[in-house]
Amino acid sequence: xxxxHSVPKLPAGWLGVxxxxxxxxxxxxxxxxTLSTQAQTxxxxxxxxxxxxxxxxxxxASVLGSGPSPLPQxxxxxxxxxxxxxxxxxxPCNSAHCWYQDLVDRAQMPFLHIVDSSAQQVLARNPxxxxxxxxxxxxxxxxxxxxxxxTALHLQPMTPMNEDxxxxxxxxxxxxxAGDLEAGGALLRKAAYRLFDxxxxxxxxxxxxxxxxxxxxxxxxxxxxxxxxxALVEATLKHLR
Amino acid sequence: xxxxHSVPKLPAGWLGVxxxxxxxxxxxxxxxxTLSTQAQTxxxxxxxxxxxxxxxxxxxASVLGSGPSPLPQxxxxxxxxxxxxxxxxxxPCNSAHCWYQDLVDRAQMPFLHIVDSSAQQVLARNPxxxxxxxxxxxxxxxxxxxxxxxTALHLQPMTPMNEDxxxxxxxxxxxxxAGDLEAGGALLRKAAYRLFDxxxxxxxxxxxxxxxxxxxxxxxxxxxxxxxxxALVEATLKHLR
Numbered sequence: 001x002x003x004x005h006s007v008p009k010l011p012a013g014w015l016g017v018x019x020x021x022x023x024x025x026x027x028x029x030x031x032x033x034t035l036s037t038q039a040q041t042x043x044x045x046x047x048x049x050x051x052x053x054x055x056x057x058x059x060x061a062s063v064l065g066s067g068p069s070p071l072p073q074x075x076x077x078x079x080x081x082x083x084x085x086x087x088x089x090x091x092p093c094n095s096a097h098c099w100y101q102d103l104v105d106r107a108q109m110p111f112l113h114i115v116d117s118s119a120q121q122v123l124a125r126n127p128x129x130x131x132x133x134x135x136x137x138x139x140x141x142x143x144x145x146x147x148x149x150x151t152a153l154h155l156q157p158m159t160p161m162n163e164d165x166x167x168x169x170x171x172x173x174x175x176x177x178a179g180d181l182e183a184g185g186a187l188l189r190k191a192a193y194r195l196f197d198x199x200x201x202x203x204x205x206x207x208x209x210x211x212x213x214x215x216x217x218x219x220x221x222x223x224x225x226x227x228x229x230x231a232l233v234e235a236t237l238k239h240l241r
Numbered sequence: 242x243x244x245x246h247s248v249p250k251l252p253a254g255w256l257g258v259x260x261x262x263x264x265x266x267x268x269x270x271x272x273x274x275t276l277s278t279q280a281q282t283x284x285x286x287x288x289x290x291x292x293x294x295x296x297x298x299x300x301x302a303s304v305l306g307s308g309p310s311p312l313p314q315x316x317x318x319x320x321x322x323x324x325x326x327x328x329x330x331x332x333p334c335n336s337a338h339c340w341y342q343d344l345v346d347r348a349q350m351p352f353l354h355i356v357d358s359s360a361q362q363v364l365a366r367n368p369x370x371x372x373x374x375x376x377x378x379x380x381x382x383x384x385x386x387x388x389x390x391x392t393a394l395h396l397q398p399m400t401p402m403n404e405d406x407x408x409x410x411x412x413x414x415x416x417x418x419a420g421d422l423e424a425g426g427a428l429l430r431k432a433a434y435r436l437f438d439x440x441x442x443x444x445x446x447x448x449x450x451x452x453x454x455x456x457x458x459x460x461x462x463x464x465x466x467x468x469x470x471x472a473l474v475e476a477t478l479k480h481l482r
Contacts, residue, residue, distance in 0.1 A: 019289075020288060021283060023271065023274075023275040023283065023286045024276070028268075028272075030264065030267065030268035030271065031268040031269075031272070034264040034268060034420070035265070035420050039419070040418070040419045041299070041419075042261065042262060042263040042296075042297070042418055043296050043298070045263070045295040046295070047261060047294050047295055047296055048260075048261065048293040048295075049291065049293065050258075050289065050290065050293065051290060052271075052289040052290065052291065053288050054283045054284060054286040054287070054288055054289075055283075056283070058282070058283070058284070079249055080249060083249070084321075174281075174282075177281070177282060177283055178280070178281045178282075179275070179276050179280075
């Protein structure tokens with residue numbers, strides 16, 4: 001991104017979305033946002049500017065030291081939304097929140113945190129739950145962003161075993177990113193049940209690709225399966241209300 | 242929109258989407274775009290800037306003379322995408338194409354036409370079809386945009402009866418816009434079968450809300466039901482290839 005061009009500033013009330021990580025998760029966020037908004041007509045919905053740079057480098061590869069940092073492109077997204085003048089920013093990608101502090105420092109408007117939204121969602125939906133499994137990318141787990149926030153809320157976080165990342169979660173997320181929700185869902189479901197077997201009271205689907213493969217569980221068992229995408233949607237609606 | 246702000250210009254290859262008309266149809270377009278793209282990783286997908294101004298006035302009300310024109314907000318969307326420097330524009334709303342000429346005159350890049358995309362899709366999927374029913378908003382029908390383009394391709398367009406717009410199509414689309422896909426789908430399906438009863442060989446779902454209520458028909462009978470959203474997706478991918 002080189003030269004600067006002038007754009008008309010947006011009116012109040014626009015949501016800015018940093019998306020494309022991945023693009024299917026972004027469309028899922030926008031769908032859930034629309035279906036969760038109390039509206040009878042188009043005009044009652046939330047005007048939305050999506051900056052969907054799916055070419056942003058892989059977040060987990062960067063955390064694990066095997067790929068470039070996504071930070072420059074994430075900052076470019078914030079700069080774009082700053083210039084456009086959105087009212088609040090949501091980023092439906094858990095792993096990208098490893099760089100949250102740099103992004104929130106750059107943003108000229110509130111920037112919601114998907115991990116805080118998900119943790120709040122556990123308390124709201126299942127206040128009895130104490131041990132909370134977190135199904136996430138290896139990058140999110142390695143950076144401990146769920147662990148810190150769940151502990152601060154006096155909840156006991158539980159992380160998948162190393163071999164579950166390798167054998168189930170990483171390939172499951174890769175299947176979803178390649179558009180095969182069925183193959184992805186089968187692996188991710190198995191990883192979730194391993195957390196329940198180890199004593200989790202609820203499991204956060206803490207990567208926005210994961211809910212796409214586990215729609216059945218989210219529909220039939222909403223107390224035990226917490227959808228981080230839906231949690232961010234509800235935090236967005238609460239903020240803009 | 243008053244003051245001017247500078248946004249960093251995007252690199253080559255970005256798709257600009259004028260959306261929010263309605264927002265559920267926009268998320269459906271983005272989902273179908275992602276699932277139709279040959280990609281194994283996020284980075285192989287198409288970077289997308291969505292200008293989703295769902296507050297744009299209702300297109301059919303404007304055509305029927307009972308509401309303000311959407312044109313100023315549609316032009317603002319084009320101005321925004323011009324400033325950002327997207328490579329091509331897609332607008333997943335058939336009725337908004339009543340103002341296509343003004344928009345394409347303003348755009349500094351190619352602007353795909355959803356009606357052309359849908360007509361081409363009929364030829365590609367069902368080359369035997371001669372009489373083509375068009376299930377659209379009353380605004381799209383009144384402006385004759387499908388009629389002109391289908392006739393130019395030597396196809397025989399068929400428009401719903403006036404009472405079908407009043408009793409089935411307009412309330413069906415309103416149900417989808419309010420998030421009730423089941424109630425909307427029941428009315429829209431009935432309107433589609435009235436076109437088949439009158440002799441249509443295929444029916445274009447020529448309003449991007451309609452495919453959301455008719456997923457079953459699109460899956461089971463893809464020769465006779467043509468999805469204008471999917472048609473625009475395929476035209477977009479063809480353009481960017």
